[in-house]
Amino acid sequence: MKKKITLKLIAKELNVSISTVSKSLKNSKEISEETREKVQAFAKFYNYKPNNIALSLKNKKTKTIGVIIPEIVHYFFSKVIFGIEHIANQRGYNVIIGLSNESFSKEVLNMEMLANGSIDGFILSISKETLEKRDFHHFNETIAQGMPIVMFDRVEDSIKCDKVIVDDLLGSKKAVEKLINSGCNHIAIVTTKDFVNVGALRTKGYILALEENKKALNDSLILKVEDSELIDDNLTQLEQDIEHMLISNPEIDGVFAVNEIYALTVMKVARKLKKRIPEDLQVIGFSDGVLSQNAVPTLTSVSQHAQKIGERAAELLINRLELEDYEEEEMELERYETEVIETELIERESTK
Numbered sequence: 001m002k003k004k005i006t007l008k009l010i011a012k013e014l015n016v017s018i019s020t021v022s023k024s025l026k027n028s029k030e031i032s033e034e035t036r037e038k039v040q041a042f043a044k045f046y047n048y049k050p051n052n053i054a055l056s057l058k059n060k061k062t063k064t065i066g067v068i069i070p071e072i073v074h075y076f077f078s079k080v081i082f083g084i085e086h087i088a089n090q091r092g093y094n095v096i097i098g099l100s101n102e103s104f105s106k107e108v109l110n111m112e113m114l115a116n117g118s119i120d121g122f123i124l125s126i127s128k129e130t131l132e133k134r135d136f137h138h139f140n141e142t143i144a145q146g147m148p149i150v151m152f153d154r155v156e157d158s159i160k161c162d163k164v165i166v167d168d169l170l171g172s173k174k175a176v177e178k179l180i181n182s183g184c185n186h187i188a189i190v191t192t193k194d195f196v197n198v199g200a201l202r203t204k205g206y207i208l209a210l211e212e213n214k215k216a217l218n219d220s221l222i223l224k225v226e227d228s229e230l231i232d233d234n235l236t237q238l239e240q241d242i243e244h245m246l247i248s249n250p251e252i253d254g255v256f257a258v259n260e261i262y263a264l265t266v267m268k269v270a271r272k273l274k275k276r277i278p279e280d281l282q283v284i285g286f287s288d289g290v291l292s293q294n295a296v297p298t299l300t301s302v303s304q305h306a307q308k309i310g311e312r313a314a315e316l317l318i319n320r321l322e323l324e325d326y327e328e329e330e331m332e333l334e335r336y337e338t339e340v341i342e343t344e345l346i347e348r349e350s351t352k
Helices: 007-014 018-025 033-045 052-059 075-090 104-114 128-133 137-144 168-181 197-212 236-248 260-272 290-294 306-321 328-333
Strands: 064-069 094-099 121-124 149-152 162-166 187-192 222-225 254-257 282-286 300-303 338-341 344-346
Touching: 007 018, 007 033, 018 033, 064 075, 064 104, 064 306, 075 094, 075 306, 094 104, 104 121, 104 128, 104 137, 121 306, 137 149, 149 306, 162 168, 162 306, 168 187, 168 197, 168 254, 168 282, 168 300, 168 344, 187 197, 187 236, 187 260, 222 236, 236 260, 254 260, 260 282, 260 290, 306 338
Parallel strands: 064 094, 064 121, 121 149, 149 162, 162 338, 187 222, 187 254, 254 282, 282 300
Antiparallel strands: 300 344
16 A cells, blocks of 8 residues: 555545544543454554644634624524524634624625635524625635534535535425415415525425315515515515515415514504404414514514524534644544534414
């Protein structure tokens, strides 16, 4: 065997994973004694030596994680941060939080500032402007420099990194099926523009539920919200658009909204129009936040289990940061995980 002996090569020869080889060389009890002895004997026979440069870089750690989120006021993101901090603190890491405010330039600036020796890796959810621009150079450059990223909620499939998501399509499909099973025949949706991937998936779930239940798809019942409508704290334009849809389509008896704010705004407008909830109009939102739980009436919601998303994202990042005997070329070939967290429909007073 004349090739340079690396973890990857040992793993290939012994038909085990790189992680198993790394842990075996560190005598980890996670690995069976038989496997540890086999790996250690192989490494000793071929005089394996760790990549000291890579190890030196690895050992210069800040024990700090950078978290970039689109906004802080959203209950979902605050719960994700809670989950991240819970796991990070357990494992001896600190957390620094940056806000993109849905801005591409702020997202890039935050990453440049934090990646300059302040942190060991990123957990992030992509801003809406970045998704619209389709410019992901800052993610690719960060990963190329050896700094791992874990994406959650809003992710980009082309980026080679670990991801934590929920099944947006299935969660939405179940929500719309709940409305159908509760007697709704004319169901509207309030959603985002299609460049926001989670909104697009939730809209697909809505359409799929209608198709499978042989309900007609009516484009006038699909309201796609412009971001500019959310700048005004009073959500005036959003309210006007929802009011126009409800007045123009008086037959609407159910609304599925792809986030909590949209759903609560639907309920506000419905009350203004003297519609009773749930007798005249049933409403379901996505993302089970504190507002959903305390609305009047309380809002039936799809729970994303935000804290669990944060906890799992932190675990994935820290596990990757602590992968022993890291060698750059091996890490590139390490398989990335996309973990899907199950959603749950929480039934409350806004549905029958």
